[in-house]
Structure formats: structure tokens, C-alpha cells
Amino acid sequence: MIAFLSRLFARAVPALLQASPRDAHAIAELHAASFSRGWSEAEIEAMLLERNVVAHRALLGQRFAGFILSRLAGDEAEILSIAVVSARRGRGVARALLDLNMRRLAGLGARAVFLEVDEDNEPARRLYARAGFHEVGKRPGYYRQDKGAAATALVLRRDLA
Numbered sequence: 001m002i003a004f005l006s007r008l009f010a011r012a013v014p015a016l017l018q019a020s021p022r023d024a025h026a027i028a029e030l031h032a033a034s035f036s037r038g039w040s041e042a043e044i045e046a047m048l049l050e051r052n053v054v055a056h057r058a059l060l061g062q063r064f065a066g067f068i069l070s071r072l073a074g075d076e077a078e079i080l081s082i083a084v085v086s087a088r089r090g091r092g093v094a095r096a097l098l099d100l101n102m103r104r105l106a107g108l109g110a111r112a113v114f115l116e117v118d119e120d121n122e123p124a125r126r127l128y129a130r131a132g133f134h135e136v137g138k139r140p141g142y143y144r145q146d147k148g149a150a151a152t153a154l155v156l157r158r159d160l161a
């Protein structure tokens with residue numbers, strides 16, 4: 001039974017929905033688990049209330065599996081954050097969230113999307129490369145780390161046709 005259920009979930013297509021302030025708690029928990037400086041629930045809730053923030057969440061079965069937040073300014077947008085629950089990674093959830101979010105941004109008039117990614121974050125770099133982003137800048141020492149040198153941020157861009 002357990003093996004059957006895990007096979008079922010491994011193949012399950014994520015259900016993607018627009019996120020609302022009611023999702024702030026789940027998003028804040030996942031953000032804190034995914035990044036060294038997590039955003040508080042209040043910060044996330046404030047973002048979800050902004051008119052120019054485009055937010056989606058993913059469910060696998062009934063369970064919260066991930067989110068994406070972006071912000072539109074004129075005809076440019078920035079991906080603010082994306083994360084997937086660690087037990088649900090590698091199943092295309094982030095790819096699906098990113099595709100939907102960018103389609104929504106294009107529908108709202110965005111012509112280019114930017115983001116910053118830690119140059120050592122291999123899964124995220126592959127996700128963005130597969131989604132058509134390319135490097136347009138580098139910010140050495142951008143991410144402060146607990147130990148050692150601060151990591152470099154790559155600035156990536158994707159044009160929306």
C-alpha cells in the first residue's frame with residue numbers, strides 16, 4: 001500500500017493555484033526551511049497583499065508542495081523566491097510553478113524577467129537554464145554565509161516574447 005501510494009505521488013501532477021495571504025504561514029515555513037535568512041510570516045503576508053506581486057502555490061495531493069513569488073514593475077519582473085518542499089523535489093514542481101508564474105507575468109505585460117541565484121545552487125541554476133534564463137551579471141560576495149567567504153550571486157534574465 002505504501003509503495004503504491006509513493007508511486008502514485010511520484011507521478012502526480014501538481015495542482016497549481018494562485019496564492020493568497022492565507023498561504024503566508026505555509027510559505028513562511030518552507031522559506032525558512034529553504035534559505036538561511038527566512039522571511040517572517042508577516043513579511044510574506046505583506047508581499048501577498050501587494051498588487052504587483054504574482055504568487056502561486058503547488059499542491060501534490062492535498063499537501064502544500066511549493067510556492068513562487070514574483071514582482072512586476074513596469075514591463076520588467078523579478079522572481080523573488082521559489083522553493084519546493086524537500087521531500088517533493090525533483091518531480092517538476094518548480095518547473096511547473098515557474099512556467100505558470102511567467103505566463104501570468106507575460107499576461108500582465110512583463111517583457112523580461114530577472115532573478116538572482118547563488119552560483120553554487122546547482123538545482124536552481126539547472127531549473128532556470130532549462131526555463132530559458134541566461135546570465136547577465138554577477139554580484140560577488142552577495143550572499144552572506146555562516147562560515148567562509150560570501151557566495152556570488154548570478155543575475156539571470158529571460159525575455160518573454
Ligand SMILES: CC(C)(COP(=O)(O)OP(=O)(O)OC[C@H]1O[C@@H](n2cnc3c(N)ncnc32)[C@H](O)[C@@H]1OP(=O)(O)O)[C@@H](O)C(=O)NCCC(=O)NCCS
Pocket residue numbers: 034035081082083084085088089090091092093094095096116117118121122123124126127128130
Ligand atoms: C531549486 C528548487 C526550487 C527546484 O525544485 P524542484 O521541484 O526540485 O525542481 P524540478 O523538479 O522542477 O526540476 C527542474 C529542473 O531543476 C533541475 N534540478 C532539480 N533538482 C535538482 C538536483 N537535486 N540537482 C540538479 N538539478 C536539479 C533539473 O535540471 C530539473 O529539470 P530536468 O529534470 O527537466 O532537467 C528546489 O531544489 C528548492 O526548493 N531548493 C531550495 C530553495 C532554492 O534554492 N530556491 C531557488 C533560489 S534562487
